Amino acid sequence: MNAPDTAFVIICATMVMLMIPALALFYGGLVRARNVLSTHMYSYACLGLVSVLWALVGYTLAFGDDMGGLVGNFRFALLDGVNGNPAPMAPQLPHTVFMGFQCMFAVLTVALISGAYAERMRFSAMLLFSALWLVLVYAPVAHWVWGGGWMGRMGALDFAGGAVVHMSSGAAALACAQALGPRISTGSRHVPHNLPLTLLGGGILWFGWFGFNAGSALAAGTLAGQALVTTHMAAACGILGWIIVEWKHTGKPTSLGAISGALAGLVAITPGAGFVDVLPAMLIGFIGGMVCYGGVLLKSRFGYDDALDVVGIHGLGGTWGALATGLFASAAVNGVDGLFYGNPGQVLIQLASIAGTWAFVYVATRIIVRLVGAMVGLRVAPEEEYSGLDLGEHNERGYNL
Amino acid sequence: MKKLEIIIRPGMFEKVRDVLSELGIHGLNYTEIKGFGRQRGHTEVYRGAIMQVDCLPKIKIEVVLHDNMLEPAVNAVMLTARTGQVGDGKIFISAVEDAMRIRTGQRGDAAL
Numbered sequence A: 001m002n003a004p005d006t007a008f009v010i011i012c013a014t015m016v017m018l019m020i021p022a023l024a025l026f027y028g029g030l031v032r033a034r035n036v037l038s039t040h041m042y043s044y045a046c047l048g049l050v051s052v053l054w055a056l057v058g059y060t061l062a063f064g065d066d067m068g069g070l071v072g073n074f075r076f077a078l079l080d081g082v083n084g085n086p087a088p089m090a091p092q093l094p095h096t097v098f099m100g101f102q103c104m105f106a107v108l109t110v111a112l113i114s115g116a117y118a119e120r121m122r123f124s125a126m127l128l129f130s131a132l133w134l135v136l137v138y139a140p141v142a143h144w145v146w147g148g149g150w151m152g153r154m155g156a157l158d159f160a161g162g163a164v165v166h167m168s169s170g171a172a173a174l175a176c177a178q179a180l181g182p183r184i185s186t187g188s189r190h191v192p193h194n195l196p197l198t199l200l201g202g203g204i205l206w207f208g209w210f211g212f213n214a215g216s217a218l219a220a221g222t223l224a225g226q227a228l229v230t231t232h233m234a235a236a237c238g239i240l241g242w243i244i245v246e247w248k249h250t251g252k253p254t255s256l257g258a259i260s261g262a263l264a265g266l267v268a269i270t271p272g273a274g275f276v277d278v279l280p281a282m283l284i285g286f287i288g289g290m291v292c293y294g295g296v297l298l299k300s301r302f303g304y305d306d307a308l309d310v311v312g313i314h315g316l317g318g319t320w321g322a323l324a325t326g327l328f329a330s331a332a333v334n335g336v337d338g339l340f341y342g343n344p345g346q347v348l349i350q351l352a353s354i355a356g357t358w359a360f361v362y363v364a365t366r367i368i369v370r371l372v373g374a375m376v377g378l379r380v381a382p383e384e385e386y387s388g389l390d391l392g393e394h395n396e397r398g399y400n401l
Numbered sequence B: 001m002k003k004l005e006i007i008i009r010p011g012m013f014e015k016v017r018d019v020l021s022e023l024g025i026h027g028l029n030y031t032e033i034k035g036f037g038r039q040r041g042h043t044e045v046y047r048g049a050i051m052q053v054d055c056l057p058k059i060k061i062e063v064v065l066h067d068n069m070l071e072p073a074v075n076a077v078m079l080t081a082r083t084g085q086v087g088d089g090k091i092f093i094s095a096v097e098d099a100m101r102i103r104t105g106q107r108g109d110a111a112l
Helices: A003-030 A033-063 A074-079 A095-117 A123-146 A162-180 A195-215 A222-250 A255-269 A278-302 A310-328 A345-376 A382-387 A389-394 B010-022 B067-081
Strands: B002-008 B029-035 B042-046 B049-053 B056-065 B089-095
Touching (some): A003 A033, A003 A095, A095 A123, A095 A162, A095 A195, A123 A162, A123 A345, A123 A389, A162 A345, A195 A255, A310 A345, B002 B010, B002 B067, B010 B067, B067 B089
Antiparallel strands (some): B042 B049
């Protein structure tokens, strides 16, 4: 253990925590005014519920002793043994700090999914879904990649959560959107009610992402610095990629496009942030912005109502990022080469991790949603959907002007 | 007494209010409204989804005048609020039977 690394990761953990209120703002601005609080509540409820479940069982299922490459055992249940001693996965950090840093990732991932079911899912159903999803989906997938499970062992590269956070929330979002069905009157009426909120939230997400990606080095050093710069450059190029495509496609660049492109670039660089060099990172972000623009158009083509484009941005951006890591990884950065540095096998490993993540998360999420639907019902009543979930689920309104 | 319902572009409100004040009209009400006429709406684009917005924001001023103020007022509004493009708005003119100033109980023209 050492103090600089510990201090660095403590700061990064608080930065990742700030991403959750930022996500609430980002999503909150995109919905209609009558659902702004319910959409915020999805994120804040995750801060409450997922944090507690993480301490009780989530952490140990992800980072306990490996069982068959699939899940951790109950060694750290109720945080037993998680104290000031060195963390098994990162001996430079106290175990508590490592656990707390990982806790923020879990909360953010579960909150990300809410963009798919916003404006129609009952609050009680959302709570039950989030609890089950954390334990049955997030914790195992985190174990596969970072906790000593099969995906990490076969050599899949996922620096800060391309599979664990973004692909998994994207696949879960697709399953949720399909299971819930579209919002009533989908179409021209779903106009964001407050884009400045969305832009502010998106900007804060970018800031928090430095904690997310650089912090995933788990030490204050050159690798964290590399991740900081690749992250920033990919986000910058994501803006350009997105607005160039939309300028061609619809005639004008939009502010929502700029912030969406930034997030697309950030998502895309997440798995490779500590494996690729800066110029490839810029290309990953630029293409990420373009890919995700195409990704959000898919929902009208395939008819699922992924309300706030979790599939398009996190699902596709994360998938592109995982693949791109296999293309652009460089041993000079972090010991592993990708296709363009003479190691084509890495692409196959990345493809296997993509297929494994999508398949497991999608199927498991469909089952969980089915279960939750049978237990408490997924959707609010149509009358409540018309009048808004703020009033219907929470007895309050966002704006009493 | 005549009542004018003046529908104008939102950006014209301050100029129209000023010009009516200069004519000696010292009271009016306005409302922010949305509607459509011959002016086509506009498109908005959110993440590549193109949405046609048909109802546009306008300002509706309601003002009640002495009969002899009618022509000066409508002419002033026309000169002020006009751009010559579709969407400048309309004025609806109607007769008002009576009025009362609640504070004093005055009726008719004296109440304006």
